[in-house]
Amino acid sequence: MNANAEDPTELPTAHRVVLLSRDDRLFHVILAQQFDRELIADLCRLAEMLRGIAEARPGAQFLRTLLGHKRAMLYFIQPSTRTFLSFAAACQILGMPYNEVRDPRTSSEHKGETEDDTIRVLSQYFDLIIMRHPGEGFAESMAHMLSRMRRTIPLINGGSGKDQHPTQAMLDIYTLFRSLGQPLNERPKPDFSGNPFEGRTIAFVGDLKRGRTVRSLAYLLCRYPGVRMLFVSPPELQIGEDIIEHIGQQNVEYDTHDDLRAVIGRCDAVYMTRLQDEWDTSGESKSIDYDRYRLTQEMAESFKPGLVIMHPLPRRQEIDKRLDADPRAHYWDQVRNGMWMRAAIIATIFHVDARIIDHYHSYYAR
């Protein structure tokens, strides 16, 4: 393995994943491929503990002592309220002060500085960089640059290019664990080491070509034998060939379709996404029959009783507002799950996961 490669993003994925870990279980968080089943289980379990501990005031106060000695930079060059606030709340839960750069116009970039230099400067002030950026592969190449500096700090990819969004995939799989086969109106008791996906059909609906959350989640699901994936989208917005190829190599069953109405009855979970026409260059979305990629109240009679309805938000018309009150709607839960999952990831990076587990077992477990 060539650790001195000029551009490590040119290496095969397996090698890149190893490079990112830096002998740590979790250091830079860049690709969904970094998470194996054991790490997924541990992070979900930690998120669940954080949620329980934070419920009571003394627990919340304990959590705020964990990372008060560290500082995070939220470098969010691409607009995003939701992901930004989710990470910000995660930092606050762990007591970690943070700062933000959101609008490149207020930065030094207009003075002609390269973005590499900006990131290097930030790495002098902060102990963690969380980055959302429109550049394909940018987060990964910055992670490798940081690894070569005297003062090395971890970087979390909060969404980069049209490529990957690993923390969203982690919150999605955490949400699936908490809802697939779980009781509807009670506190779930998921087995994070198990495989609730066996024999289940997860449908991904909408713009699968440009939606990076679906790509990242598909990678994670491939780790669970017996899962079935169904990609429902207009043919011109189908999921990338690279994902299909990866799924094929893992011997995971999948299918593609172009009308949700025809397949909704067989779904155990349906992951709706927005048609991202803001990326359109020549009105490609004009000819789409949106009714085929919409979940309506009328379709509810053909839902399975335990169907899990998800959406990464923001939504537009893809989900009928009348479904909001349905206990099978889990998209608001996803939002809150994201905050706990991101806190779990940050805690693990800084090695305070063991302290959280100890605290949990001392006070909450029987």
Added chain:
Amino acid sequence: MNANAEDPTELPTAHRVVLLSRDDRLFHVILAQQFDRELIADLCRLAEMLRGIAEARPGAQFLRTLLGHKRAMLYFIQPSTRTFLSFAAACQILGMPYNEVRDPRTSSEHKGETEDDTIRVLSQYFDLIIMRHPGEGFAESMAHMLSRMRRTIPLINGGSGKDQHPTQAMLDIYTLFRSLGQPLNERPKPDFSGNPFEGRTIAFVGDLKRGRTVRSLAYLLCRYPGVRMLFVSPPELQIGEDIIEHIGQQNVEYDTHDDLRAVIGRCDAVYMTRLQDEWDTSGESKSIDYDRYRLTQEMAESFKPGLVIMHPLPRRQEIDKRLDADPRAHYWDQVRNGMWMRAAIIATIFHVDARIIDHYHSYYAR
């Protein structure tokens, strides 16, 4: 009372006030009408205690332990530095981390999300929403929406539409309690359970039609028998008919006038406001004789000795800068009073008021 009304803002005010409280003394803070004399007295007393406790370092450190386990969202879609910073400082005094959404351009709204969905998402991350918004009745309708969600959090109206600004009214009445009939250069000892307004004339001057602070304060003053209100403004910018009607029903004495110079000698307090020509649609303000609505150094000889001069700020020419050094000028105090009052309101919503009172009596009272 119909708690399931589709739009509770259509109900009569008394019913709406009850709905907002949710069986709590103070839950959502939306309308000045929610505050009766007992609640006003308690909040003023708490603000006064907070101010005293914060003076010494151990006291300030005690206060910062109170709400470290909660998180606030400052959703300020309408530009405002002053009110924003006042709430932010109040959160910091109580140790409550907060986050902000100020510029809708950085939010998901450009991706076509409704503002209802945005507020619902925010309610997943935070324990309190403080909102400033240009939409008439928007804060109130969001409060009712939040009350119907599984995870219910309180909302404070930090100024909505041209309608109401209840926390500004509370800081104004707190300022009046601390200055009406109090010694000029000493620490005041106000009796918050009393009625310092009896037989006093409070003049409101300037743009009374579009200034929401005056509307809210007028509601509060109606609770104090014997107060006299004087509305001094260009006829086309006089206070709304709804306020006049409400005052009439309460048997409160009032009058209108169009020249401050003619009435300043009888005022015990004068509440100056800015002519808000930023709302002008066709240059309505052009024909106004501004001299009639201005407080000058030359008028000082006809001031009562204990006149209380107030202004919600920002000011333009309405108050002569030479009056800034006059001990009767209370507009800088208003700014600081607002911070303590807002901290008192937040502390009461989260039921830590009793802890503050206990601390105060243990350490400061004789």
Added chain:
Amino acid sequence: MNANAEDPTELPTAHRVVLLSRDDRLFHVILAQQFDRELIADLCRLAEMLRGIAEARPGAQFLRTLLGHKRAMLYFIQPSTRTFLSFAAACQILGMPYNEVRDPRTSSEHKGETEDDTIRVLSQYFDLIIMRHPGEGFAESMAHMLSRMRRTIPLINGGSGKDQHPTQAMLDIYTLFRSLGQPLNERPKPDFSGNPFEGRTIAFVGDLKRGRTVRSLAYLLCRYPGVRMLFVSPPELQIGEDIIEHIGQQNVEYDTHDDLRAVIGRCDAVYMTRLQDEWDTSGESKSIDYDRYRLTQEMAESFKPGLVIMHPLPRRQEIDKRLDADPRAHYWDQVRNGMWMRAAIIATIFHVDARIIDHYHSYYAR
């Protein structure tokens, strides 16, 4: 001395410096001239202690208890990510909550408020104002205004006009103390009470006319007998006459030149700066031969072995990227040094320096 002067910025510098101190060793921080050798030594020593204490978690936690009862306002009207974040991180290290005003468009200024009124309002909410502003002398005149208010709070100049940038000068001199004559790859042990500048040549290169950091640093260096300054720039961008005059009065040796290549061999430190063509009004920079003001890898063979390479950043082409890996490149260190120096300045203003020194001697010194 006339403490009631309408505009104290008209007074001779020595008098202005006295006025700024307000009988405190350090109150307002406005001009580099405020720092004498003893104060420089004490602040550098405190910065060094802060750095040591913060390395371990209990130390970092101790530091965060120091200023939790104070609040800072970062009033940064002039765009600057780097200086803003440096001060923000300094506040976070000392546990001081802060807030910011960065974009005057979101403030009340569009409602016609004067900036004096804005600063007065801010002084009601906060205990410290840190200001970056394009107005020549603005920070100083605001400091004097604040000194005349009932509630007086300190102000730090984070860069004002083309004039002065005293905290940058302090971090630069701290960096020089840590690198001039110090071992290259070990932890330095500088003697902050000594004079490492005696017989040393410090070259300033680039746009010396508009770069305020060089002006401020030159004032500080004049305090050290035996230092030699070399100003290398295009003739039309040479350092101001006022600085040259001041240096002359102090009997400090200096020279000017217009080609770095001819003098680099005699330099002990080289302070590179960017050609600030954003101030250009008519393309003045077009005719400059940039090669004369650039530090390249090729020049490295004529470097002295212990050359100290500095740059206030952001950089453009002035420093060859290949030099980044050279141990003599100190520009990333400058960034981090700035954070510690600013924390030292803030701690001294609020009189918690003694507590830091005590803590350091109890736990870290042998």
